[in-house]
Amino acid sequence: MRTVPEFxxxxxxxxxxxxxxxxxxxxKRRSTMGFRQLLREIALLMGYELTRDLPLTTERIETPLVEMDAPVIEGKKVAVVPILRAGLVMAEGLLELMPGAREGHIGLYRDHETKQPVEYLVKLPAAAGRTFILVDPMLATGNSAVHAVDVLNRHGVTDDQIRFMALVSAPEGVRVFHDAHPEVKVYTAALDSHLTDDAYIVPGLGDAGDRLFGTK
Ligand code: URA
Known part of the structure; x- marks a missing residue:
């Protein structure tokens, strides 16, 4: 993992x-099938890094030979929470890595007039004692990411329980997110150059949702 002095x-x-x-x-020539498969694979690999410091405890077990205190992850099962819809495929990769994880969902759309995200679906597992991994492939303006963390906070999840996973991030979005939730760690595969006026990440990869689901 590489760190960036600014963030x-x-x-x-x-x-x-x-x-x-x-x-x-x-x-841009990548097929829908290839795009989806690659995102799933990257999410799994990133999940491995993102969970590296999950706290361990021990559980008394019996092997066929002896009893032992075996290391197991402390606390309740991790919750993976995709922001709909583009986060869904990243969540699949994480669930391959952690099949016992719980999965919540946060559905947001952008109000055309206010330009702010509005929730249309929130379903989450119980908050106490659980790490929440919030996933969205593109951290662009940062508004949806901030809003999704606000939603988790309202459901009793504190910032220190949350990790945010994005495939590609724009500096503008990372700044907005860090200003709102400085304690939440952000894991990304790339910090790109900038945002266009209509909030596309450059060089980016286009509209992640459309490329994942083959829509226009
Ligand atoms: N959302 C996307 O899907 N792509 C971007 O470049 C920015 C936001």
Whole structure:
């Protein structure tokens, strides 16, 4: 993981496999099937890094030979929470890595007049004693990410329980997110150059939702 002096809570997953797969995703010739498969694979690899410091405890078990205090992850099962709809495929990758994880959902749309995110669906597992991994492939303006963390906070999840995972991030969005929730660690595969006037990340990969689901 690479850190960036400007953003103390941003971690860039610079593993060669992740970078290689991301380059394939950015290529506009990639098929819907290939794009989806690559995102699932990257999410799994990033999940491995993102969960590296989950606290361990021990559980008394019996192997066929002896009793032992075996290491197990402390606390309740992790919750994976995709922001709909583009976060869904990243969540699949994380659930492959952690099949016992719970899955919540936060559905947001952008109000055309206020330009602010509005919730249309929120379903979450119980908050206490659980780590929440919030996922959205594109951290662009940061507004949806901030709003999704606000939603978690309202459901009793504190910032220190939350990690945010994005595939590609724009500096503008990371700044907005860090200003609102400085304690939440952000894991991303790339910190790109900037946002366009209509909030696309450059160089980016286009509209992640459309490319994942084959829509226009
Ligand atoms: N959302 C996307 O899908 N792509 C971007 O570039 C920015 C936001």
């Amino acid at each position: 103390p809570n941003l971690f860039v997953a610079d593993h060669p496999l992740i970078q290689h797969k991301l380059s394939h995703m950015r290529d």
